[in-house]
Amino acid sequence: MRNDENTIICRCEDLTLARLRQLIAEGYTTLDEIKRISRAGMGPCQGRTCRALIEREIANLTGTPIKDQPPAKYRQPCQPVKLAAILGGEPHAKDS
Amino acid sequence: MQKTADAVIVGGGVNGVSIAYNLAKRGMRNVCVIERDYLASGSTGRCGAGVRAQWGTEMNLRMSMASVRMFENMNEELAYDDDIEFNQGGYLLLAYSDEGFEQFKKNVALQRAHGLEVDLLTAAEAKEIVPHLNIEGLVGATYCPTDGHCNPFKVTDAYAKAARRLGAKIYTNTTVTGIRKENGCVCGVETTRGYISAPVVVNAAGGYSQDVAAMVGLEIPTYSERHQILVTEPVEPLQKPMVMSFHHNIYCQQSPHGSFIMGLGDPTEKPGYNIEASWQFLQEMAEKITWLLPPLRHLRVVRQWAGLYNMTPDRTPILGPVDEVEGFYLAVGFSGHGFMLAPAVGVLLAQSILGQETPIPLEPMNLSRFARGELFHEPSVV
Incomplete structure (x- = not known):
């Protein structure tokens, strides 16, 4: 197995570095496009780990520096919240 | 170029x-x-x-039935190197008034005349299909097993x-x-x-x-009109069909991936191009969905967003x-x-x-x- 096949970039959605490189080579060259085709950044952490890694890999492979890449939208809520907690019926704690 | x-x-x-x-x-x-x-x-x-054929006008019905058949064979027809993730878990449509149920009867008659497999259900029968559905006030429902979900x-x-x-x-x-x-x-x-x-x-x-x-x-x-949606964390398979209530202006489906996707229509939304999500939506959705499908109260919301419906009169x-x-x-x-x-x-x-x-x-x-x-x-x- 190649090294990039067991390197996980998005740990919520199991995107490997090998798959990411393949997607960039196929023409998905922005974070938004990669997110939508691979689900990277759509899991419980909402891209906190993978965003920066994907942007860096896009920069490496396409030559477009991170500062020139279109930024992907940050969406609320900023961390997962139970529907019951939104209603005020349950405390919001990480282990609840 | x-x-x-x-x-x-x-x-x-x-x-x-x-x-x-x-x-x-x-x-x-x-x-x-x-x-x-x-x-x-x-x-x-x-x-x-969502993908459904349960429509109330002949044109939408015929176009959607043809589309469902094409979704069924799309990976092959388009020689797709991935998967469109078409999953036919059905759509359960809910009626909360006699008037709403009368309309469903007309819809089902039209749909059956065009060869769609669709059933008119009592509230108890609806609960057999979605056991965690709150059937308080429910008059009846319709169910089409070939409706479903697909990855846009x-x-x-x-x-x-x-x-x-x-x-x-x-x-x-x-x-x-x-x-x-x-x-x-x-x-x-x-x-x-x-x-x-x-x-x-x-x-x-x-x-x-x-x-x-x-x-x-x-x-x-x-004209365009903002509609909002949220998605939860993925969980084990819990709900096969899309559940939709025109009375509550709500729909909720578990995707094949395990997350629940749910949306609401807001009759007070003004025409425009706003596609920002709001906290008011989150509150209203939490209230409505935990009443309709109570066990979903335990699910965590991971993301909300909005998009435009392009409406006609x-x-x-x-x-x-x-x-x-x-x-x-x-x-x-x-x-x-x-x-x-x-x-x-x-x-x-x-x-x-x-x-x-x-x-x-x-x-x-x-x-x-x-x-x-x-x-x-x-x-x-x-």
Whole structure:
């Protein structure tokens, strides 16, 4: 197995570095496009780990520096919240 | 960028690429799609991803039934190297009034006459299909097992790849800034990357369809309206069908991936282009969904977003040529169900553009229906 096949970039959605490189080579060259085709950044952490890694890999492979890449939208809520907690019926704690 | 085309399609949503694929497949050599951002970046990629044939007007019913059949075979038809993730878990539609249930009876009679497998259910029978459904106040329901869920990004990707293989060109990050016409005929499209002359221009601009129509001096009765959605963390399979209530203006489905996707219509939403999500939506959704499907209270919301419904006065799309400008075609005003109709729309528009006979007549869905006063009355929209 190649090294990039067991390197996980998005740990919520199991995107490997090998798959990411393949997607960039196929023409998905922005974070938004990669997110939508691979689900990277759509899991419980909402891209906190993978965003920066994907942007860096896009920069490496396409030559477009991170500062020139279109930024992907940050969406609320900023961390997962139970529907019951939104209603005020349950405390919001990480282990609840 | 190319200087000429046989047809230019404005909008790289699922309908735009479906039309491009179907034109190329039928032999049109030089088709191009112009997309302002990236493919599926607008309404397609923001939709609830539901696919159903349970509609209340003959046109929506026939187009959606044809589309469901195409979704079933799409991976093969488009030789897709991935998976469109079509999962037929059914749709359970809920009625909370005698009036609503009477409408369902009419819908089911129409749907069965067209060969759709669909059942009219009592509240108790509905609970057998979704055991965690709160049936308080429920009068009855309808259920169609072949309705379901499909991945809008993948479907758009599949059509785009197939269209490109057949020679179509797709220009992303390219904005249409004007459309030229001469003597009542379209003659080309101005873009941020140059001018393309073309005898056919298709407006598939989703939430911005009225703006693109205005570029040829055409006033169309579409307008855009924000609709909001949220998605939860993925969990074990818990709910097979989409659950939809027109009374509560709500829909909720577990995707094959395990997350629950749920959306609400807000009758107080004003026409406009706002696509920001709001905290008020989160509050209202939490209240409604935990009443309707109580165990969902334990799920964590991971993300919310919004997109535009491109509405028409009769909540039915406007399709086909227009009398006012020759060569200008509309595939607009999907009123929140453009994704699920896209397979049929692509075929019908391509046939119409190529002067071929369409298996479903397009005339009733033309823009001229508004001048004639021959509107549809689609009763089944959230």
